[in-house]
Amino acid sequence: MRAVLRGLLRRRARTLPAMAGVAIGYGAYLVLVSSATDVSRRFGARVASTGAEMAVRQAGVGMAILSRIRAADVPRIGEVAQARWVSGVLVQITRLPNGVQMPVFGVDPGDPVADLFTLDSGRRLPPASREALLGRSLASARGRPPGSRIEVLPGHAYPVRGVFASGNAFLDGGCALELAEAQRLFGMEGFVSLVLVKLRDPARLPEAIAAVRRELPHLHATASELYFTGFNELEAVEGYARALGVAALAVSVLGVASVLARNVAERREELAILRAVGWSRARVAGTVLAEGFALAALGGAAGLFSAWLFLRVASAAGLSPWLPPEISAGLVLEGAALLAFSVGVGCVPALLRSWGTQPASELR
Amino acid sequence: MLGSLRALGRRPVRTSLTVLGVAVGFAAYVGISASATGFVARFNGILAATGAEVTVQQAGVGFPVLSRIAVGDLGRIRASARARSVSAVVAQVTRLTNNNQLPVFGVSPTDPVAGLFLPKEGRPLSSGVALLGRAAAASAGVGVGGTIEVLPGRRMPVAGIYESAYGFLDGGCVLDLADAQRLFEMDGFASLVLVKLDDPSHASEAIAAIDRDLPHLHASVSELFFNGYRELELVDRFARFLALAALVVSALGVANTLGMNVVERTQELAILRAVGWSRWRIAGTVLAEGALLAGAGALLGLGPAWVFVRATGAAGLQHLAAPRPSAEILLGGAAIVLLAGLAGSLPAIGHLFRTRPSAALRAP
Numbered sequence: 001m002r003a004v005l006r007g008l009l010r011r012r013a014r015t016l017p018a019m020a021g022v023a024i025g026y027g028a029y030l031v032l033v034s035s036a037t038d039v040s041r042r043f044g045a046r047v048a049s050t051g052a053e054m055a056v057r058q059a060g061v062g063m064a065i066l067s068r069i070r071a072a073d074v075p076r077i078g079e080v081a082q083a084r085w086v087s088g089v090l091v092q093i094t095r096l097p098n099g100v101q102m103p104v105f106g107v108d109p110g111d112p113v114a115d116l117f118t119l120d121s122g123r124r125l126p127p128a129s130r131e132a133l134l135g136r137s138l139a140s141a142r143g144r145p146p147g148s149r150i151e152v153l154p155g156h157a158y159p160v161r162g163v164f165a166s167g168n169a170f171l172d173g174g175c176a177l178e179l180a181e182a183q184r185l186f187g188m189e190g191f192v193s194l195v196l197v198k199l200r201d202p203a204r205l206p207e208a209i210a211a212v213r214r215e216l217p218h219l220h221a222t223a224s225e226l227y228f229t230g231f232n233e234l235e236a237v238e239g240y241a242r243a244l245g246v247a248a249l250a251v252s253v254l255g256v257a258s259v260l261a262r263n264v265a266e267r268r269e270e271l272a273i274l275r276a277v278g279w280s281r282a283r284v285a286g287t288v289l290a291e292g293f294a295l296a297a298l299g300g301a302a303g304l305f306s307a308w309l310f311l312r313v314a315s316a317a318g319l320s321p322w323l324p325p326e327i328s329a330g331l332v333l334e335g336a337a338l339l340a341f342s343v344g345v346g347c348v349p350a351l352l353r354s355w356g357t358q359p360a361s362e363l364r
Numbered sequence: 365m366l367g368s369l370r371a372l373g374r375r376p377v378r379t380s381l382t383v384l385g386v387a388v389g390f391a392a393y394v395g396i397s398a399s400a401t402g403f404v405a406r407f408n409g410i411l412a413a414t415g416a417e418v419t420v421q422q423a424g425v426g427f428p429v430l431s432r433i434a435v436g437d438l439g440r441i442r443a444s445a446r447a448r449s450v451s452a453v454v455a456q457v458t459r460l461t462n463n464n465q466l467p468v469f470g471v472s473p474t475d476p477v478a479g480l481f482l483p484k485e486g487r488p489l490s491s492g493v494a495l496l497g498r499a500a501a502a503s504a505g506v507g508v509g510g511t512i513e514v515l516p517g518r519r520m521p522v523a524g525i526y527e528s529a530y531g532f533l534d535g536g537c538v539l540d541l542a543d544a545q546r547l548f549e550m551d552g553f554a555s556l557v558l559v560k561l562d563d564p565s566h567a568s569e570a571i572a573a574i575d576r577d578l579p580h581l582h583a584s585v586s587e588l589f590f591n592g593y594r595e596l597e598l599v600d601r602f603a604r605f606l607a608l609a610a611l612v613v614s615a616l617g618v619a620n621t622l623g624m625n626v627v628e629r630t631q632e633l634a635i636l637r638a639v640g641w642s643r644w645r646i647a648g649t650v651l652a653e654g655a656l657l658a659g660a661g662a663l664l665g666l667g668p669a670w671v672f673v674r675a676t677g678a679a680g681l682q683h684l685a686a687p688r689p690s691a692e693i694l695l696g697g698a699a700i701v702l703l704a705g706l707a708g709s710l711p712a713i714g715h716l717f718r719t720r721p722s723a724a725l726r727a728p
Contacts, residue, residue, distance in 0.1 A: 153425075
């Protein structure tokens with residue numbers, strides 16, 4: 001291995017760009033795929049974190065935020081699904097004066113779902129409140145502690161009663177109002193966006209979903225964690241990101257292939273001597289492969305660090321609701337396996353060249 | 365140029381790998397740029413194409429589809445802005461049975477804005493029917509004479525198919541305004557109001573007057589409407605960053621190849637210097653090699669880029685992606701690839717300038 005590294009270092013001008021290429025390719029793969037993979041599952045996890053096994057929205061809406069369910073349907077859903085409890089929640093998105101979006105949740109303070117908004121400071125919302133709770137990241141970004149005011153829509157400022165920390169980036173970037181107040185504010189009197197259902201018997205979830213779909217066909221019921229599945233645009237983004245990631249890896253591996261082919265071409269005499277002193281073809285080929293994998297490993301390590309740094313910076317820049325805070329070990333391994341496979345393929349031209357080395361003719 | 369071509373042709377494996385790398389980089393650049401950048405410009409372009417100088421939405425909403433403007437406000441908007449005409453538009457997003465998103469617009473058939481939806485096939489817009497964009501018709505597998513389920517249980521006959529250069533329109537569907545208001549329970553409301561002024565040079569005064577007289581609304585110049593949507597800008601920046609990263613990796617490949625070519629030909633180039641070629645003339649041949657590699661890669665990348673963009677549309681993102689890469693993106697990509705190729709030549713030229721002919725010719 002030391003000889004391999006020495007060989008690579010001898011040709012620094014060639015090795016470093018190829019390594020940088022692998023770092024960019026592998027880093028891009030990790031960032032792209034980790035950002036786009038399982039977006040629907042990650043968003044669904046936010047719904048599942050409410051403790052409800054089932055979530056219901058209006059059928060056929062293009063965005064979850066556009067769902068409108070009549071409040072009168074909420075108890076009906078509870079009956080049909082044989083629920084322990086049902087919660088109607090209003091979800092809207094407004095825009096702060098700096099152009100940043102602010103999710104707004106309307107919840108009934110007496111509902112179990114209100115427990116999601118775990119208070120960090122200040123007090124809980126009482127029934128019929130005309131105050132707001134702010135998520136910790138929103139409160140800190142906007143400098144709005146309890147006692148200050150937040151303008152939820154232009155001309156509609158609310159006193160901040162408390163600050164919550166749910167541990168969920170989407171919730172913590174938003175603001176919660178009492179349900180009736182949110183309905184008034186958004187002209188949605190008599191409507192909610194989403195109905196969360198806690199079943200008496202969670203094992204009966206498929207039957208409950210089927211019952212809601214049958215009895216209330218204008219609504220769409222799913223398991224909470226699958227709330228965003230079937231949104232083709234989210235799944236298409238995943239495929240798109242994966243294709244781009246693989247393209248980035250492929251381009252970088254072409255650089256490795258080129259460097260290895262050149263290294264072998266330069267060292268034909270050296271390889272011929274090794275063959276002449278008894279090294280087998282396979283052993284010589286092994287050194288070529290080792291060079292390729294050493295390049296990939298060094299570039300990959302740099303790429304992993306760059307991707308990790310990028311996600312941290314992006315998270316600090318306020319993209320956290322959409323980007324994962326970290327790269328999963330599974331993805332690191334998957335990318336590494338893909339990189340290793342690509343490098344293996346990229347080594348083929350160099351291997352063929354080294355395999356064809358004839359000691360007698362080369363040494364002449 | 366012939367000499368450069370010959371030099372590249374002498375090393376077909378290396379040249380092919382590099383051209384392939386540039387082609388993948390170029391395809392990724394064009395694909396990413398066409399589908400994931402320019403959202404702000406594309407959405408602004410749609411509003412500008414309506415011919416209205418000013419667009420009004422509810423103040424503070426996160427998306428135009430969440431905006432609700434009382435139709436009663438139209439007269440006040442017209443009076444405040446001293447407008448020639450005002451048009452109410454409903455904009456919503458639903459989901460087809462195949463789970464692709466379907467933007468739905470409601471416009472009055474007699475309104476100038478209906479000119480955006482002139483059918484290429486079938487009849488013009490009227491009450492009780494829908495017109496589909498070409499991409500939406502393809503996605504839904506529906507033609508003139510068929511029906512489209514705009515919301516579950518709400519089928520409408522398809523009277524015509526229109527075409528638009530804007531993916532969001534081409535991937536959508538238009539209904540009579542009153543039909544759309546009924547369908548989306550927006551009776552008495554519009555999502556957007558488009559304002560056509562008598563004197564377009566008075567747009568800023570009209571905007572100031574609307575914002576002053578109707579503070580619950582937000583008016584802006586149509587072609588700047590989406591400026592300041594932070595999430596669109598962030599996606600744009602992220603995509604541009606990725607697109608450039610793809611080209612940087614390609615440039616590294618070009619640099620590597622040219623570097624090797626020059627090192628290999630040190631003696632040959634020294635002879636050229638010895639017989640009177642200037643450094644600049646030799647550097648010119650290296651630059652030409654870089655440009656040739658980049659140009660060939662860009663040409664080869666055109667096909668995959670086209671496939672990439674089409675695949676994005678087919679994957680259910682037809683309303684978000686540009687229907688085809690614009691000439692601006694193609695030319696911009698080609699120019700950047702060429703620049704990357706030339707930049708990739710620089711290390712090789714540096715080596716060339718550092719090498720003295722006498723020393724190179726003495727080398728074994």
